[in-house]
Amino acid sequence: GVAIVWLRDDLRVADNAALFAGSAHEAVLPVYIRQTASPARPRGAAAQWWLHHSLEQLAARLEALGSPLTLLSGDPFEILAMLVVRFNASAVYWNRSYDPARSAADARVKSCLTSSGLRAVSFPGQLLHEPTRLRTGGGGHYRVYTPFWRALEAGGEPRPPQPAPERLVAPDLTVASEALSDWKLLPTTPDWAGGLRDGWSPGEAGARARLNEFLGDGIADYAEGRDIPSVDNTSRLSPHLAHGEITPAQIFEALAGAETPGSDRDELVFRKEVGWREFSWHLLVNEPDLPRANHNRRFDAFPWAHSPVALEAWEKGLTGYPIVDAGMRQLWKTGWMHNRVRMIAASFLTKHLLIDWRRGEEWFWDTLVDADPASNAASWQWVAGCGADASPYFRIFNPILQGEKFDPDGAYVRAFVPELSKMPAKFIHKPWEAPRSILSEAGVRLGRTYPEPIVDHKAARDRALSAYNQIKGAA
Numbered sequence: 369g370v371a372i373v374w375l376r377d378d379l380r381v382a383d384n385a386a387l388f389a390g391s392a393h394e395a396v397l398p399v400y401i402r403q404t405a406s407p408a409r410p411r412g413a414a415a416q417w418w419l420h421h422s423l424e425q426l427a428a429r430l431e432a433l434g435s436p437l438t439l440l441s442g443d444p445f446e447i448l449a450m451l452v453v454r455f456n457a458s459a460v461y462w463n464r465s466y467d468p469a470r471s472a473a474d475a476r477v478k479s480c481l482t483s484s485g486l487r488a489v490s491f492p493g494q495l496l497h498e499p500t501r502l503r504t505g506g507g508g509h510y511r512v513y514t515p516f517w518r519a520l521e522a523g524g525e526p527r528p529p530q531p532a533p534e535r536l537v538a539p540d541l542t543v544a545s546e547a548l549s550d551w552k553l554l555p556t557t558p559d560w561a562g563g564l565r566d567g568w569s570p571g572e573a574g575a576r577a578r579l580n581e582f583l584g585d586g587i588a589d590y591a592e593g594r595d596i597p598s599v600d601n602t603s604r605l606s607p608h609l610a611h612g613e614i615t616p617a618q619i620f621e622a623l624a625g626a627e628t629p630g631s632d633r634d635e636l637v638f639r640k641e642v643g644w645r646e647f648s649w650h651l652l653v654n655e656p657d658l659p660r661a662n663h664n665r666r667f668d669a670f671p672w673a674h675s676p677v678a679l680e681a682w683e684k685g686l687t688g689y690p691i692v693d694a695g696m697r698q699l700w701k702t703g704w705m706h707n708r709v710r711m712i713a714a715s716f717l718t719k720h721l722l723i724d725w726r727r728g729e730e731w732f733w734d735t736l737v738d739a740d741p742a743s744n745a746a747s748w749q750w751v752a753g754c755g756a757d758a759s760p761y762f763r764i765f766n767p768i769l770q771g772e773k774f775d776p777d778g779a780y781v782r783a784f785v786p787e788l789s790k791m792p793a794k795f796i797h798k799p800w801e802a803p804r805s806i807l808s809e810a811g812v813r814l815g816r817t818y819p820e821p822i823v824d825h826k827a828a829r830d831r832a833l834s835a836y837n838q839i840k841g842a843a
């Protein structure tokens with residue numbers, strides 16, 4: 369009979385277990401459902417832009433394989449039940465979502481479909497191992513990365529990725545697909561997506577090309593170079609992973625099979641970064657409140673400041689700290705920010721500005737093309753000091769020294785903060801210390817062309833530490 373394949377965050381045809389199972393049927397109907405009342409957090413604007421283009425690519429690929437993608441909006445259970453009747457389907461397949469906001473609804477769909485005599489099967493999703501499988505000696509979930517990684521490595525080879533189906537047979541009947549353009553996922557006015565279009569190729573083919581490029585070149589010196597934001601030394605696979613255009617199993621397989629210019633250490637460090645994504649999902653599955661609640665409940669009493677003006681300066685990249693501003697502008701312009709700078713910018717928000725990490729998490733959620741419920745929440749909590757295996761709160765990044773260490777010649781700042789492009793390297797991370805003559809030669813007028821620092825580093829640091837002291841002793 370006909371199989372219905374329900375696609376969600378798995379916008380690919382290779383290593384797609386649900387689609388592969390569907391391809392063994394007489395006919396298969398791939399469907400993507402836009403949930404009008406989703407139990408999960410709605411995608412942010414940048415991720416919606418990505419989704420539009422990714423669906424376009426997927427639809428073209430499925431059509432070429434023989435069974436076009438059907439787009440529908442509404443409640444997934446009602447739509448799937450309608451499709452089952454209409455196509456007289458014998459099976460519904462999908463790949464598991466590990467988002468706790470969705471798994472309860474998925475379980476309901478499964479039991480309803482199964483009770484009407486159907487094969488309703490969910491397949492392992494886009495993690496190397498099922499996140500419930502790895503357990504500490506005490507039976508709980510891991511809260512510290514290193515033992516988690518060891519367990520992951522000891523957990524045996526991840527399942528090998530599945531090939532793409534060679535051909536799909538479309539059912540004889542059809543159901544009218546909605547038009548993607550009607551979903552209005554793209555920005556209209558203002559069209560802020562120019563930088564996204566320039567920098568990214570959403571879709572499975574784009575993901576593959578990105579991986580090949582990274583393995584062919586970018587991975588050389590990754591272990592050190594991954595910390596230098598002006599150098600294109602990281603894979604930039606994150607938005608492709610977030611939309612399921614590629615899986616970690618495919619990445620690990622390609623890495624094992626390729627002759628790369630990277631050293632063993634480069635490869636290990638890269639694999640361990642992909643491992644952080646697994647760890648974040650492991651945390652989210654076991655702590656569903658991770659995007660909202662402090663992992664360390666002591667932080668519930670933290671005296672966060674209410675500062676809408678400072679928050680807006682941070683969002684716009686106008687804090688007067690060049691490395692922070694460069695990062696925030698890279699994010700706005702390209703939908704992505706280098707990991708080192710994410711850490712600096714997030715630390716600045718939660719410590720220098722004393723603003724609740726959840727405000728930063730929300731901004732990232734809306735502006736990142738790789739916005740991911742697990743990695744975003746876990747990373748914000750990690751930086752803020754309230755997370756599992758967190759960097760301690762009192763470790764406060766100095767944005768000047770961080771800039772000087774990781775962007776020594778200022779190339780990254782120059783790329784994203786053009787007002788400072790003529791500043792000599794010596795002062796580019798602290799323009800307020802530059803003598804007048806140097807400022808005027810560089811065409812910089814502090815407070816006019818580029819802001820004065822929004823807070824004084826030393827005073828902000830003292831304020832953060834005394835705020836932390838207020839909760840330190842609490843249980």
Ligand code: FAD
Binds near residue numbers: 710711741748
């Ligand atoms: P690479 O260095 O090439 O790493 C390869 C892959 O490993 C990445 O694509 C990603 O899937 C994974 N990875 C790498 N570092 C981390 C990490 N620290 N935590 C989890 N996974 C990691 N990553 C997201 O995918 N989505 C987010 O919403 C997100 N929010 C973040 C928020 C903050 C405050 C911070 C500090 C980090 C956040 N990260 C997030 C993690 C990390 O910054 C990005 O995954 C990374 O910069 C993506 O670039 P890349 O693909 O070139 O990384």
